[in-house]
Amino acid sequence: MPPVSEVILQAAATPPSQLTASTCCYCGVGCGVLIEHDGEKILGVQGDPSHPANHGKLCSKGSTLHLTGDLDARALYPELRLGKGLARSRSDWDNALDHAAAVFTETIREHGPDSVAFYISGQLLTEDYYAFNKLARALVGTNNIDSNSRLCMSSAVVGYKRSLGADAPPCSYEDIEQSDCLLIAGSNMAYAHPILFRRLEAAKAARPDMQIIVVDPRRTDTCELADLHLAILPGTDVALFHGILHLLLWEGWVDRAYIDAHTEGFDALKTLVRDYSPAAVAEICGIEQNDLLRAAELIGKAPSFLSLWCMGLNQSTAGSAKNSALINLHLATGQIGRVGAGPFSLTGQPNAMGGRETGSLSNLLPGHREAGNAEHRAEVARYWGVDSLPESTGLTAIELFEAVRAGKIKALWIACTNPAQSLPDQQKVHEALAACPFVVVQEAFFTTETCHYADLLLPAASWGEKEGSVTNSERRITHVRRAVPAPAEARPDWAITCDFARRLEQQLRPGLPSLFDFDSAQALFEEYKHLTRDRDLDLSGLSYAILDNQGPQQWPFPAGAQHGTARLYENGRFPTASGRAQFLAEPYRAAKEQRDARYPLLLNTGRLRDQWHGMSRTGTAARLFGHAEEAVLSLHPDELRNRRLEAGELIVLRSRRGGLILPVQADDSVRPGQAYLPMHWGNRFLKGLGTNVLTQPAFDPLSKQPELKLSSVEVAKAELPWQFFALVEGDVQRRFEALRPLFEGFAYASLTLAGRERPALLIKAASAVAPQAELLAQIDALLGVAEGPVLAYDDPQRTVGKRIRIEDGRITSIRLAGETAARHWLKGLWSDGQADAGLRRWLLAPLATPPGSSGKQASKILCNCLNVSEDAVCAGIARGLDLNGLKQELKCGTSCGSCVPEIKRLLASVPAVVNA
Ligand SMILES: Nc1nc2c(c(=O)[nH]1)N[C@H]1C(S)=C(S)[C@@H](COP(=O)(O)OP(=O)(O)OC[C@H]3O[C@@H](n4cnc5c(=O)[nH]c(N)nc54)[C@H](O)[C@@H]3O)O[C@H]1N2
Numbered sequence: 001m002p003p004v005s006e007v008i009l010q011a012a013a014t015p016p017s018q019l020t021a022s023t024c025c026y027c028g029v030g031c032g033v034l035i036e037h038d039g040e041k042i043l044g045v046q047g048d049p050s051h052p053a054n055h056g057k058l059c060s061k062g063s064t065l066h067l068t069g070d071l072d073a074r075a076l077y078p079e080l081r082l083g084k085g086l087a088r089s090r091s092d093w094d095n096a097l098d099h100a101a102a103v104f105t106e107t108i109r110e111h112g113p114d115s116v117a118f119y120i121s122g123q124l125l126t127e128d129y130y131a132f133n134k135l136a137r138a139l140v141g142t143n144n145i146d147s148n149s150r151l152c153m154s155s156a157v158v159g160y161k162r163s164l165g166a167d168a169p170p171c172s173y174e175d176i177e178q179s180d181c182l183l184i185a186g187s188n189m190a191y192a193h194p195i196l197f198r199r200l201e202a203a204k205a206a207r208p209d210m211q212i213i214v215v216d217p218r219r220t221d222t223c224e225l226a227d228l229h230l231a232i233l234p235g236t237d238v239a240l241f242h243g244i245l246h247l248l249l250w251e252g253w254v255d256r257a258y259i260d261a262h263t264e265g266f267d268a269l270k271t272l273v274r275d276y277s278p279a280a281v282a283e284i285c286g287i288e289q290n291d292l293l294r295a296a297e298l299i300g301k302a303p304s305f306l307s308l309w310c311m312g313l314n315q316s317t318a319g320s321a322k323n324s325a326l327i328n329l330h331l332a333t334g335q336i337g338r339v340g341a342g343p344f345s346l347t348g349q350p351n352a353m354g355g356r357e358t359g360s361l362s363n364l365l366p367g368h369r370e371a372g373n374a375e376h377r378a379e380v381a382r383y384w385g386v387d388s389l390p391e392s393t394g395l396t397a398i399e400l401f402e403a404v405r406a407g408k409i410k411a412l413w414i415a416c417t418n419p420a421q422s423l424p425d426q427q428k429v430h431e432a433l434a435a436c437p438f439v440v441v442q443e444a445f446f447t448t449e450t451c452h453y454a455d456l457l458l459p460a461a462s463w464g465e466k467e468g469s470v471t472n473s474e475r476r477i478t479h480v481r482r483a484v485p486a487p488a489e490a491r492p493d494w495a496i497t498c499d500f501a502r503r504l505e506q507q508l509r510p511g512l513p514s515l516f517d518f519d520s521a522q523a524l525f526e527e528y529k530h531l532t533r534d535r536d537l538d539l540s541g542l543s544y545a546i547l548d549n550q551g552p553q554q555w556p557f558p559a560g561a562q563h564g565t566a567r568l569y570e571n572g573r574f575p576t577a578s579g580r581a582q583f584l585a586e587p588y589r590a591a592k593e594q595r596d597a598r599y600p601l602l603l604n605t606g607r608l609r610d611q612w613h614g615m616s617r618t619g620t621a622a623r624l625f626g627h628a629e630e631a632v633l634s635l636h637p638d639e640l641r642n643r644r645l646e647a648g649e650l651i652v653l654r655s656r657r658g659g660l661i662l663p664v665q666a667d668d669s670v671r672p673g674q675a676y677l678p679m680h681w682g683n684r685f686l687k688g689l690g691t692n693v694l695t696q697p698a699f700d701p702l703s704k705q706p707e708l709k710l711s712s713v714e715v716a717k718a719e720l721p722w723q724f725f726a727l728v729e730g731d732v733q734r735r736f737e738a739l740r741p742l743f744e745g746f747a748y749a750s751l752t753l754a755g756r757e758r759p760a761l762l763i764k765a766a767s768a769v770a771p772q773a774e775l776l777a778q779i780d781a782l783l784g785v786a787e788g789p790v791l792a793y794d795d796p797q798r799t800v801g802k803r804i805r806i807e808d809g810r811i812t813s814i815r816l817a818g819e820t821a822a823r824h825w826l827k828g829l830w831s832d833g834q835a836d837a838g839l840r841r842w843l844l845a846p847l848a849t850p851p852g853s854s855g856k857q858a859s860k861i862l863c864n865c866l867n868v869s870e871d872a873v874c875a876g877i878a879r880g881l882d883l884n885g886l887k888q889e890l891k892c893g894t895s896c897g898s899c900v901p902e903i904k905r906l907l908a909s910v911p912a913v914v915n916a
Pocket residue numbers: 027028061152185186187188189191192193215216217218220233234235236237310311312313347348349604605606607608609610611612613709
């Protein structure tokens with residue numbers, strides 16, 4: 001601590017901080033944030049009390065936003081590669097965009113407009129999205145523009161459109177709170193939509209009669225709120241929903257009057273579900289018949305019934321069928337268009353909705369129109385003042401990258417997404433990117449796997465640095481405001497896109513008035529909004545001024561409206577040709593890839609609580625690794641036992657498409673026969689091509705959404721006796737960049753961050769034999785253990801070596817080679833800021849484990865806000881504390897609340913000492 005006078009002086013010298021109301025850039029809940037800044041730098045973040053999504057609350061990710069985004073990881077200047085195999089070098093905007101326009105022009109002239117493609121993102125703002133869409137369709141003349149929403153929401157889009165006639169989630173967040181019965185299917189909202197989950201927790205506490213059913217193959221933290229958890233076998237949801245409808249019919253719990261007045265197609269569905277008897281369904285889904293009956297009864301008897309779903313339904317080769325089978329239940333019971341009722345798809349990314357509205361999937365056009373519909377094309381072409389829009393079908397994400405690999409796409413523009421981490425079947429994606437003649441990557445962080453392939457890297461402004469609008473899961477549009485300028489030469493996405501487009505139109509439409517004469521995000525919004533007029537989403541009555549004066553609004557908000565629309569279909573009329581909702585009668589079809597003798601486990605992938613996707617942003621904050629330190633595969637304890645594996649051992653995880661080496665852990669929330677791996681790992685943080693080297697590119701026939709939740713795999717012990725561990729404090733991003741390439745030669749290498757106030761780089765690696773001494777010397781130099789105040793012990797014969805740097809009485813760097821048993825003890829000493837007296841004695845002796853040390857790993861941090869570990873919580877429980885006691889004594893769970901479900905789970909599983 002500096003002397004008090006200094007603190008005051010410092011405070012007096014810094015300009016007063018300001019607050020700018022904006023949004024969180026992570027999930028689709030769409031929380032409002034107040035960004036605290038000094039006009040230059042972001043200093044802090046608070047929940048916006050006036051925002052209707054979160055009323056002032058933020059989760060563990062939102063509340064740490066100001067700790068992320070290390071400038072050392074940001075893309076700061078345009079960079080251009082002048083030939084394959086050469087390194088990229090710094091360029092300037094004029095050069096960079098002229099070059100891009102020249103390459104695109106040449107490619108389009110030589111190979112036609114469909115030889116170029118745009119792959120964009122649900123994390124762009126609506127205005128960015130609109131600019132890209134106009135660029136691709138009106139100027140280039142291609143429908144090859146797709147977004148990562150193809151991996152995320154496209155099954156829900158198909159579901160809503162087929163069943164209800166338009167792509168519109170009909171509910172509001174209030175409906176979740178007011179519902180009597182909730183079905184949460186394939187959504188781990190405790191991790192993925194935490195603030196909405198907090199709202200649900202509060203609603204359930206206030207009305208304990210509210211019934212919650214969770215459908216998920218895993219026992220997730222979301223199950224902490226469940227009255228009934230159906231741990232169905234992966235991919236069997238359609239059978240489950242048909243089985244429930246079968247029972248609703250049998251018991252007379254359907255709403256005949258609603259069906260007759262407002263729907264079509266019920267008879268065919270009735271015939272279909274006759275075959276879905278409780279016995280058959282229980283067998284297919286791997287659940288108890290009684291649980292199935294109970295689910296049907298809860299739904300059938302509930303005064304109001306609402307369902308929430310996310311990737312467990314959408315990311316499937318049966319994604320469209322799963323969506324429609326679930327919506328069928330709402331139509332059959334008349335549970336839609338009423339308070340507390342309706343089929344409510346949760347959106348993943350902050351502006352997944354905006355992408356759908358502006359038509360940024362290859363098959364869509366702005367204003368919920370269809371690219372395949374001639375009338376829609378003519379309407380949009382007229383509005384844009386071009387002759388026509390392209391007719392040829394655009395490629396969807398998986399097909400698009402396949403076309404890149406096949407050499408059909410010769411210039412690819414990627415913005416705000418990291419396909420070299422997030423698409424399935426990564427081996428092929430990397431091949432595609434390596435083979436593509438010209439790859440442009442518009443990115444905020446240069447560290448992503450995709451940036452490696454960029455021939456042109458364009459630095460984008462990011463959270464807090466850009467203006468525009470976003471739509472959250474409940475159709476609510478918020479004005480995103482800029483707090484600080486973007487660093488160095490980074491620019492807002494819409495500005496990059498429009499600047500490029502203006503250069504391209506000089507080549508492709510010389511002499512004609514510009515289609516991209518926009519000088520602000522607002523100008524784009526104003527043009528875009530009129531394309532929604534008289535469409536189901538009509539938001540033509542909105543403006544930035546209304547959003548500023550009246551706060552965030554839910555569409556539809558037509559011209560002249562006084563307020564937005566909380567709930568759709570209240571009058572039972574649907575935007576279909578007949579005005580009636582459609583029942584869809586599609587049978588359950590098992591996923592093609594199943595367990596077999598060679599690949600006996602089904603791999604499921606999904607989110608961690610504190611990481612976001614490829615971790616370009618969350619992975620810069622050491623604190624966010626406190627909850628999950630590294631990539632680990634979860635297997636049921638029985639599966640470990642069967643394979644004679646110990647928790648913590650390295651394994652080779654293999655699918656038909658590729659393999660990964662990483663440690664395994666025992667986890668009884670995963671059923672035997674299954675495995676779980678977080679989706680976040682790519683080649684940066686874990687050597688190999690990441691989680692998605694294993695996953696399948698098979699996709700749903702209608703939505704083209706890939707099967708990211710189900711791949712068959714096998715697990716075997718990895719024999720890698722030579723082990724390495726290092727931890728080095730300070731300057732983490734630069735050290736990361738310098739050290740990461742040196743670990744290419746190791747079979748296993750994990751590089752993550754650790755610590756809180758003193759962030760450190762944490763490295764674990766292993767190989768069959770010791771590496772060359774020169775490589776180790778290079779690594780040591782970067783770790784700061786090659787010289788200076790370093791304690792060292794080397795046993796070259798056993799290729800064992802230990803080095804520890806001590807400064808000011810504290811450990812600042814650790815390197816263990818050959819043998820790493822002391823790593824937990826040493827990491828503990830580092831974290832406590834000490835250099836134990838026994839350290840020197842231990843170091844100089846050829847002992848593996850330190851004297852008096854348990855060798856036990858420090859437990860994970862449950863409460864990231866107040867730094868409370870799992871061990872501390874377990875000790876509290878053992879002393880007899882309940883949730884309130886733990887909150888009072890340890891303070892855990894009292895800030896953002898993200899850890900409360902996990903604490904409850906521990907309370908249910910750790911025996912308390914009676915009378916302690
Ligand atoms: N912390 C965090 N939050 C996020 C994100 C993040 O990266 N990190 N990303 C955001 C985005 S873009 C998205 S799309 C959402 C995703 O939000 P969610 O979909 O809730 O998250 P996931 O963990 O991908 O998957 C949800 C659950 O589906 C289950 N599941 C797997 N297979 C099946 C099945 O066949 N049937 C059923 N019923 N369930 C199955 C998995 O076990 C998993 O628990 O999260 C958003 N929020």
